Amino acid sequence: MNFDFDDDHRELQRAARALLDDRCTLRDVRSVFEGPAPFDADLWDAGAAMGWMGLAVPEADGGLGLGYLELCLVAEELGRALAPIPLSSSVYLGIEALLLAGSPDQRARYLPRLAAGELIATLAVQERRDRVAGFDLQTRFEDGRLHGVKAPVPDGECAGLAVVVANGGSTLALVELDGEGVRREPLASLDPSRSLARLHFDGAAAEVLGADGDGRHLLDRLYDRAAVLFAFEQLGGAQRCLDLAVGYAKERYTFGRPIGSYQAVKHKLADVFVAVELARSNAYYGAWALSTGSDELAIAACLARISATEAFQAAAEEGLHVHGGIGFTWEHDAHLFLRRARLLAVELGAARRWKRTLVHRLAARP
Amino acid sequence: MDLDDTPEEATFRAEARAWLEGEVEPLAPGEAPAAISEFEDPDEIERSRAWQARKAEAGWACFTWPVEYGGRGGTSTQRSIFAQEEARFRIPPDVFTAGIGMAGPTLLAHGSDEQKRRWLPGMARGEQIWCQLFSEPGAGSDLAALRTAAIRDGDEWVVDGQKLWSSAANLADWGLLLVRTDPDVGKHAGLTYLLVDMRSPGIDARPIRQITGGANFNEVFLTGVRVPDANRLGEVGGGWSVALTTLMNERSSLGAGGTGGALGVRALIALAAATHDERGPLLGDDAVCEAIADCYVRSKGVVYTSWRTQTAMSRGVPPGPEVSIAKLVAGRMRQDMMALALDLQDLFGAVVASDPAADHLPWDHGYLFAPAARIGGGTDEVLRNIIGERALGLPPEPRVDKGLAFREIPTGR
Numbered sequence: 109m110n111f112d113f114d115d116d117h118r119e120l121q122r123a124a125r126a127l128l129d130d131r132c133t134l135r136d137v138r139s140v141f142e143g144p145a146p147f148d149a150d151l152w153d154a155g156a157a158m159g160w161m162g163l164a165v166p167e168a169d170g171g172l173g174l175g176y177l178e179l180c181l182v183a184e185e186l187g188r189a190l191a192p193i194p195l196s197s198s199v200y201l202g203i204e205a206l207l208l209a210g211s212p213d214q215r216a217r218y219l220p221r222l223a224a225g226e227l228i229a230t231l232a233v234q235e236r237r238d239r240v241a242g243f244d245l246q247t248r249f250e251d252g253r254l255h256g257v258k259a260p261v262p263d264g265e266c267a268g269l270a271v272v273v274a275n276g277g278s279t280l281a282l283v284e285l286d287g288e289g290v291r292r293e294p295l296a297s298l299d300p301s302r303s304l305a306r307l308h309f310d311g312a313a314a315e316v317l318g319a320d321g322d323g324r325h326l327l328d329r330l331y332d333r334a335a336v337l338f339a340f341e342q343l344g345g346a347q348r349c350l351d352l353a354v355g356y357a358k359e360r361y362t363f364g365r366p367i368g369s370y371q372a373v374k375h376k377l378a379d380v381f382v383a384v385e386l387a388r389s390n391a392y393y394g395a396w397a398l399s400t401g402s403d404e405l406a407i408a409a410c411l412a413r414i415s416a417t418e419a420f421q422a423a424a425e426e427g428l429h430v431h432g433g434i435g436f437t438w439e440h441d442a443h444l445f446l447r448r449a450r451l452l453a454v455e456l457g458a459a460r461r462w463k464r465t466l467v468h469r470l471a472a473r474p
Numbered sequence: 475m476d477l478d479d480t481p482e483e484a485t486f487r488a489e490a491r492a493w494l495e496g497e498v499e500p501l502a503p504g505e506a507p508a509a510i511s512e513f514e515d516p517d518e519i520e521r522s523r524a525w526q527a528r529k530a531e532a533g534w535a536c537f538t539w540p541v542e543y544g545g546r547g548g549t550s551t552q553r554s555i556f557a558q559e560e561a562r563f564r565i566p567p568d569v570f571t572a573g574i575g576m577a578g579p580t581l582l583a584h585g586s587d588e589q590k591r592r593w594l595p596g597m598a599r600g601e602q603i604w605c606q607l608f609s610e611p612g613a614g615s616d617l618a619a620l621r622t623a624a625i626r627d628g629d630e631w632v633v634d635g636q637k638l639w640s641s642a643a644n645l646a647d648w649g650l651l652l653v654r655t656d657p658d659v660g661k662h663a664g665l666t667y668l669l670v671d672m673r674s675p676g677i678d679a680r681p682i683r684q685i686t687g688g689a690n691f692n693e694v695f696l697t698g699v700r701v702p703d704a705n706r707l708g709e710v711g712g713g714w715s716v717a718l719t720t721l722m723n724e725r726s727s728l729g730a731g732g733t734g735g736a737l738g739v740r741a742l743i744a745l746a747a748a749t750h751d752e753r754g755p756l757l758g759d760d761a762v763c764e765a766i767a768d769c770y771v772r773s774k775g776v777v778y779t780s781w782r783t784q785t786a787m788s789r790g791v792p793p794g795p796e797v798s799i800a801k802l803v804a805g806r807m808r809q810d811m812m813a814l815a816l817d818l819q820d821l822f823g824a825v826v827a828s829d830p831a832a833d834h835l836p837w838d839h840g841y842l843f844a845p846a847a848r849i850g851g852g853t854d855e856v857l858r859n860i861i862g863e864r865a866l867g868l869p870p871e872p873r874v875d876k877g878l879a880f881r882e883i884p885t886g887r
């Protein structure tokens with residue numbers, strides 16, 4: 109048994125961290141956060157030059173053909189850096205949807221550009237505030253045309269291609285967002301370093317992705333894959349929050365001693381450490397299942413997703429708390445993590461949904 | 475990353491399985507492994523001894539110990555492969571945790587060659603039951619506050635005092651005994667570590683009834699007990715560092731066994747599927763599902779954390795503070811899981827199972843037993859202190875007893 113990443117994977121991770129340390133400081137994140145651009149285009153290009161978007165894309169489709177283990181570790185670094193780029197939408201969801209269900213022609217048309225970072229993709233699922241993802245969908249796909257409204261769509265502002273869940277979930281439709289019949293409307297995001305939009309489709313040209321009628325099944329499989337990759341982003345974010353809080357707890361004195369020497373603070377941070385370590389272990393299991401194409405992915409994805417969501421949320425909330433009043437200020441970085449943790453917690457559906465799925469999958473196992 | 479066995483591991487696993495198949499019955503599908511035992515049945519102890527002896531004879535005991543001391547000179551990976559395989563069979567509960575799990579590693583780390591030869595081979599063969607005589611009425615979490623005193627008399631130590639909560643001391647042949655040999659220095663510096671023959675005159679082990687109704691932990695009175703100096707581990711006054719080795723091993727062996735949690739979750743799902751309310755099976759209830767999922771995620775997290783440790787060890791990296799995680803998480807998880815199982819049955823959850831064997835797991839006993847895992851071997855709070863200070867490097871709390879001789883430390887009584 110070898111339940112860890114190997115040196116060559118770690119090498120790639122180190123290279124990603126070096127680039128992000130240089131090009132994606134929290135000051136850089138903040139300039140996207142407070143500025144008008146939906147993402148950091150320079151960082152995106154630098155990542156593309158490193159091949160990030162094509163890591164798990166086969167060479168025949170224009171990628172590097174490495175694999176998911178590499179992509180997991182890059183995801184961890186992006187999460188650590190709070191990278192303000194649409195990689196999760198484009199790679200974990202867009203590219204994965206095409207790899208899962210794309211026809212040879214669709215793959216040839218889109219994958220090389222997506223893998224090179226020239227095109228950005230996203231997935232559009234939810235429609236209304238009072239209807240959770242995937243339920244009671246009104247968007248229709250008929251005769252090659254798409255009608256309906258999707259919101260909120262992560263990175264819908266900057267994506268050129270969307271996979272749209274239509275016809276009550278039975279159809280996945282592929283639509284180019286720069287064409288006729290598409291209107292984009294930015295939505296204020298709780299995490300402005302990651303943009304959200306409402307997409308209006310008014311007879312936009314679209315095509316089916318995968319077998320028509322198979323949408324729900326495909327979406328489940330897509331979510332399982334993406335869950336592992338998102339989990340690594342969440343893990344990276346959680347670890348960074350913990351590191352920052354521990355650092356502060358050693359420096360900040362009250363009543364003549366460092367706050368980290370008080371048990372109330374020490375035990376809080378110990379609990380966050382435990383949550384992060386469990387999330388790491390569950391994420392590794394997910395990485396193994398994803399990279400080997402194991403049937404275990406159905407369970408492993410749930411474990412990784414639930415654990416990582418809880419760890420990032422706890423680390424962001426308690427990390428901010430440990431900073432006291434300064435942690436509540438706009439100038440301090442704690443809220444950047446809190447916002448990202450919240451966005452990622454709901455992007456593939458809330459933990460509650462994953463927990464139900466997990467138990468029903470376990471119950472269905474022999 | 476590769477969860478498959480290496481060719482050598484696969485061969486080893488196949489050999490282990492083949493041997494086990496020739497020796498014991500496999501568990502039936504859905505059958506839970508032996509529940510935690512309070513060893514009140516002498517037959518059970520004999521079965522445990524016989525099984526250990528059989529393993530030792532066939533070379534399947536104490537993998538990582540050197541061959542000359544009754545082990546196999548094998549790897550920790552082999553040890554865990556064998557444990558995984560063994561868990562699929564109907565094996566008796568293990569009465570040797572304090573011996574093989576704690577005394578053995580402590581002897582290996584701190585014993586002289588002569589001491590190792592004297593105790594380890596018999597330990598591996600299940601000839602001795604051991605107990606740990608550390609805690610006292612005034613010294614649990616604050617173990618180094620213990621008062622049981624040993625005074626040197628020629629080649630012997632004369633021990634007087636009282637120990638408490640000593641598991642299996644009433645059955646044990648040998649005890650790991652931590653004593654104070656110098657009250658005039660700081661509390662950690664005055665401790666010495668002895669191995670005591672539990673049949674020595676002056677030892678009186680009295681079982682204490684526990685909340686489960688069982689009685690396998692004890693108060694142990696030591697009155698003028700003579701222990702040869704040859705039974706001392708480590709230096710006079712150097713007992714604390716020897717004790718830390720025991721405690722480390724205790725925590726890792728208590729925290730392991732993560733498969734128990736996952737098996738329990740399977741049984742919990744079966745219980746939720748078979749129990750109905752007016753809206754149908756409780757497995758359809760979201761709150762129930764979420765609570766079950768919380769248990770499963772934690773129990774798997776603990777198992778996979780141990781795989782990471784295993785991998786690190788096979789690469790030559792010693793285990794780190796994650797060893798404390800397993801016990802902390804698994805203890806709480808078991809308590810939550812047992813409470814949930816009882817909740818699912820509404821008022822019937824307050825009825826003691828008349829036939830535990832007919833139930834999937836004896837949930838009521840499990841619920842009453844669960845607090846033990848959060849207290850014994852270091853409480854949740856002590857483990858959080860260890861994680862905070864050793865894993866995260868946070869500063870220790872100021873100590874009022876620092877720099878004081880043991881005699882001068884306030885006790886509150």
Ligand SMILES: Cc1cc2nc3c(=O)[nH]c(=O)nc-3n(C[C@H](O)[C@H](O)[C@H](O)COP(=O)(O)OP(=O)(O)OC[C@H]3O[C@@H](n4cnc5c(N)ncnc54)[C@H](O)[C@@H]3O)c2cc1C
Nearest residue numbers: 606607608609614615639640641846849850851852853855
């Ligand atoms: C089933 C069982 C088996 C056992 N077997 C053995 C055995 O074989 N041999 C042996 O020597 N001992 C044994 N013990 C004893 C066990 O190690 C102690 O009970 C344990 O270390 C706690 O000590 P205590 O009982 O004195 O509680 P205390 O130390 O008095 O603790 C009481 C409460 O105060 C908290 N507390 C104490 N100190 C701190 C602190 N610094 N910070 C925050 N909170 C604190 C504790 O967490 C706990 O909640 C066993 C205990 C149990 C329950």
